[in-house]
Amino acid sequence: MIKIDSISKSYGKVKALDLLSFDIKRGEIFGLLGPNGAGKTTTVKILTTLTKPDKGTCFIDEVDVINNPFEIKKIIGVVPQENNLERELTVYENLLIYGMLHKVRDLKRKIDEILKIMELTEKKYSVVSTLSGGLQRRTLLARALLPEPKVLFLDEPSIGLDPHIRRELWQIIRKIKTEGRTVLLTTHYIEEAEALCDRVGILSHGKLIALGTPAELKKDVGEYVVEFIDKEGRLISEICHSREQAYEIARQRSDGVMIRKSNLEDVFVKLTGERIKEIKEEQ
Known part of the structure; x- marks a missing residue:
């Protein structure tokens, strides 16, 4: 079309x-x-x-x-x-x-x-x-x-x-x-x-x-995300291709760890290193 x-x-x-x-x-x-x-x-x-x-x-x-x-x-x-x-x-x-x-x-x-x-x-x-x-x-x-x-x-x-x-x-x-x-x-x-x-x-x-x-894009980069706060107080997100990999990463961390399904913003961050709402100027 x-x-x-x-x-x-x-x-x-x-x-x-x-x-x-x-x-x-x-x-x-x-x-x-x-x-x-x-x-x-x-x-x-x-x-x-x-x-x-x-x-x-x-x-x-x-x-x-x-x-x-x-x-x-x-x-x-x-x-x-x-x-x-x-x-x-x-x-x-x-x-x-x-x-x-x-x-x-x-x-x-x-x-x-x-x-x-x-x-x-x-x-x-x-x-x-x-x-x-x-x-x-x-x-x-x-x-x-x-x-x-x-x-x-x-x-x-x-x-x-x-x-x-x-x-x-x-x-x-x-x-x-x-x-x-x-x-x-x-x-x-x-x-x-x-x-x-x-x-x-x-x-x-x-x-x-x-x-x-959306499903294909998320599957390509990883379907699970592990989020945690590092020693410097920054939010860290690691994308994983399996639930088992996500749990393994989570076990290596202490408190404040969250496992969630990935979304399209995770795809964007993985591909570009930027977040979708960070850039302010529209052409």
């Missing part, structure tokens, strides 16, 4: 993407995981025609993204990081204007349908600025889905939401997949990637350093 081949993009002397290549299958939820500055948002901007790469090619549903941006816009929906709803208009007015711009047929009926799916019917005539952050994110999703796109891009979809609202949003994203849509989401929330994604690509400094299902 999506094919990226050797995409590079620089901003001045900073290389945001460095010969990035990967494919996304039709109907899967694919996650781009990495710290701020890894190149996640730049990738989404290229695929959604907001910026052009310096070199490389990319296709969505066999349509050339770079050379046919207007055709691409007909088959994609985008939920950006920033909330770009018209805050002084109602939920219904936001959807109505968006639907008219995209020439959605039978618009009023489709608005009612999407509001029901997003559980926003009761908020139909509420002014956006009066809604909670979670309800505004739902409205952004509803707007993106209104033209019935084949591919949905979610750039940090649950950023700034509390854990309860975040999980409600995850349920909605899972429903979207059951409709046969392809979803690409960027996130730095480890739990989000593990809960939603069929496959994950891990980015670091514009390069793809790992690709696979």
Whole structure:
């Protein structure tokens, strides 16, 4: 459904993407995981025609993204990081204007349908600025889905939401997949990637350093982690390939030892030596 081949993009002397290549299958939820500055948002901007790469090619549903941006816009929906709803208009007015711009047929009926799916019917005539952050994110999703796109891009979809609202949003994203849509989401929330994604690509400094299902990636680096405090008071994590190896390491330590299952951040640390939330600057 999506094919990226050797995409590079620089901003001045900073290389945001460095010969990035990967494919996304039709109907899967694919996650781009990495710290701020890894190149996640730049990738989404290229695929959604907001910026052009310096070199490389990319296709969505066999349509050339770079050379046919207007055709691409007909088959994609985008939920950006920033909330770009018209805050002084109602939920219904936001959807109505968006639907008219995209020439959605039978618009009023489709608005009612999407509001029901997003559980926003009761908020139909509420002014956006009066809604909670979670309800505004739902409205952004509803707007993106209104033209019935084949591919949905979610750039940090649950950023700034509390854990309860975040999980409600995850349920909605899972429903979207059951409709046969392809979803690409960027996130730095480890739990989000593990809960939603069929496959994950891990980015670091514009390069793809790992690709696979969450289970495959964790198995490759080790399925268990032993954590303990060293003599200097630092938290040490050792990744192990078996439970027996983890218990053996734990027996060699004194108090304060914990054994847990590995997660995608452990994969990232193993591959790069950095933690996902340590890098602050996004390109």
